[in-house]
Amino acid sequence: MKIATFNINGVKARIEALTAWLEEAAPDVALLQEIKSVDEAFPREPLEALGYNVETHGQKGFNGVAILSKLPLEDVTRGLPGDGSDEQARWIEATVVGRRAVRLCGLYLPNGNPAPGPKYDYKLAWMERMRTRAAALLETEEPVVMAGDYNVIPQPEDAARPEAWTEDALFLPETRAAFRRILNLGFTEAIRTRMPQPGIYTFWDYQAGAWERNNGIRIDHMLLSPQAADLLRDAGIDKDQRAREKPSDHVPVWIELDA
């Protein structure tokens, strides 16, 4: 079972790039972030035409997550538990049924800039809520995959210019500690495990020739529960997508599970 995550930065602006990538990479499941669309405006038809079931959790203008799956999806839930007043669409879960059932979480973790400030407070509170949800998912002792745009640079080697990020919400010590608190519950970070060398990136800014200069950061991650990690066969990054016509500023990240 091939599972991918892709921050597409606007699904309506990216539908041609998205369908081209889906045909090329042929993931069984694609978790999308920053769809920037309400559910009613989500371009379902061209995706269903490629054989995907579509589940969305959108909002107007910003944020928004979705799951595309060629396999059946069950028990779809929307929203990160723990704060009924949070209206931002950043979390969706579903169980995908292949040879085995896998619980999927698609997430768009808050950016948090500027830090300090209310947006950073929201980011840290959101990460604590995510830790609580992650702990509950581990207790099921089933394969769980939490994948998406974490907006966290875990280590200096995950940025081409780490010195440029020292005051940024993506790289502050408190952000990285909150990420480790989730990871250290017992998750495996798929790309770090399979591609441990430095200089592996998933995002290149549109500005200042960041792509041409390979001034990237690694912020899109896939965390696997122990039961999912046991099924891990391969993992990779579709870096070439960043050089395509009208690309997202992120590229897809994927895993292959024996499931």
Added chain:
DNA sequence: ATGGCTATATGTTATAGA
């Protein structure tokens, strides 16, 4: 690089992203 580009809707400018 001191926010240089991109997408959306709040729409011919403001907001957010990272």
